Amino acid sequence: MKKQRLVILGGGESGVGTALLGKANGYDVFVSDKGKIKENYKQVLLHNEIEWEDETHTESKILNADIVMKSPGIPDKVALVKAIRDKGIQVVSEIEFASKFTNATVVGITGSNGKTTTATLTHHILKQELNVGLAGNIGDSFAKQVLENDYENYVLEISSFQLDDIIGFKPKIAVLLNITPDHLDRYNYEFENYIQSKFRIALNQTKEDYLIYDADDEVITNHLKNNPVQSQLLPFSLTKTIENGAYLDKENIKLTINNNQIIMPTGNITLEGKHNIKNAMAASTVAHLLKIRKQTIRESLENFQGVEHRLEQVLKINKVQYINDSKATNVNATYYALESMDAPTVWIVGGVDKGNNYEELFPFINEKVKAIICLGVDNEKLMNTFGNMVDVIIETQFMSEAVKIAYKIAEAGDNVLLSPACASFDLFENYEDRGRQFKNAVRNL
Known part of the structure; x- marks a missing residue:
């Protein structure tokens, strides 16, 4: 039987991770990067005997693919991507490809702002009690971690560009922090296109899954009204009282899931600013769903050190x-x-x-x-x-x-x-x- 050909556009962290996972699973792999591939990534490709090219795209070696993984940085309007799609070749993102090779519980976090802080904080809480990896836009690629560690749980920070190229990807818990105009240059300057892109995180979810979201964000709540999702909703809010989800009551976060409540004083949270109370609510809701002890959640919020380059x-x-x-x-x-x-x-x-x-x-x-x-x-x-x-x-x-x-x-x-x-x-x-x-x-x- 002929091996399936996997072509990867972009020889960065996600590209090289996908190449390693693809090769380990019997694909015929080729990596092509229009720019220069960094020396450390070249060494990994050479060491693993994976064919690659940089500073060019050889169409004859790309258009014979069965599946293409494209780096999130490459827009759809590029001629090569159009040519690939015109041939009916499936184009996927790294998270789509890697998710096929793991049965882990996946927490997917997206939003215009606060993704890295919330994903890092969520991982910080979960790792106290669970076997869990942190990937997506952070650290080692998801694909590489699936290959090397195969954690039982993953927290993934996911951008709209990565969501644009999912087909079957389905997080058990999806988090949608906020939606504000960003990257509109990639969405024909149509805010609506960007909103739909973010909501793809819940696209394949069923009623067994959860969507945690900001109930104060009108863009999100309006979209949900007109485009209901299958998943169970767990909102968080600074202004409303929430029965199932999280809200701010004076100086305390009150978090309730199926009548099980945690109360956390905000005064002890190391992260400053209103937006970080929301990030803490989102992370705590994930932890509560995954049965992390209340005491662990409280302590983790109090000793979390924050993220580099973020305030x-x-x-x-x-x-x-x-x-x-x-x-x-x-x-x-x-x-x-x-x-x-x-x-x-x-x-x-x-x-x-x-x-x-x-x-x-x-x-x-x-x-x-x-x-x-x-x-x-x-x-x-x-x-x-x-x-x-x-x-x-x-x-x-x-x-x-x-x-x-x-x-x-x-x-x-x-x-x-x-x-x-x-x-x-x-x-x-x-x-x-x-x-x-x-x-x-x-x-x-």
Whole structure:
């Protein structure tokens, strides 16, 4: 019998993980990357005798595939992807491919903001009592973990791009944190397309499965009204009383599932900000469903250290607090960051704008921001939007310079906040690179 041919577009973490899992399961595997494959990934492919190419796509070696796994970074409008689909070849994402080779209980977490924090926090709670992996957009790829560890449970951070290419993927527990306009450049600038993309997380769920979601998010609640899902609903809210799910009652989170209630004081949660109370509610609901002890959930919320590049307190210099929020790649994430500032703030913003509307930030600019430093190749939109709102607005293309300017402007008691509201690809490799450069520049002051 002829081996099934698996072609993988993109030789990054998810691509190489899928290649290893595919080979182990008897596929004829070929990896093709239009860019350069990083040296460490090349070594893995060579060591495992997997055929690969980089800096080109050889169509004759791709269009003979039985199945194609495409990296989430490659848009559907690329000619090669169109050609693959036109031939009727199935295109899947890594989570779709890998999920076929595990019987684990899967928790899938998506949303425009808070995915990484919620997924990391959920994993932090579950790992106290369960055998559990953390994958998706974080750490080692899901495919590689299925091959090497085959955990009994997985927490997956899942982007809309990964959900676009699922067919049968079905998490036992799906979490939908929020939906705000993001990545609209990939969805023909139609917010509705992006909403439907996020809701694909519940596409294959049945009444045996669960959907945990933010009941305060009108985009989500309206969509659910008009497009009911099969799964059991467990909402969370800061403003409403929820009978089955989680809500905030004064200073306590009250979480009820099938008449079994946990009460958790919010004062002891290490993560700050209203949005993090929601993230804690979502993570606790997952843990409660998976029968984690109440005491373990409470303790885990109190000792969780947070995520790098997400409102990460770097250093205090001359009584000025430097905060790295490089992971804020859209306006809504920056909204949460500015909302949680309790001192005059020098704000570093900019990068690749994904069709941003900055209006929701205006109240915070007036109230909290004393100076703006625009850090991007093209800062014109930022200058036009905020130029009249603050006394000091400065442009730069270098992180080290941005931090030095901030150091000069900031006074004792102020904050310096890197919260770009944009993607990082104009000046940096990715948001991690941007965050690390910020931290290094602060340490070098």
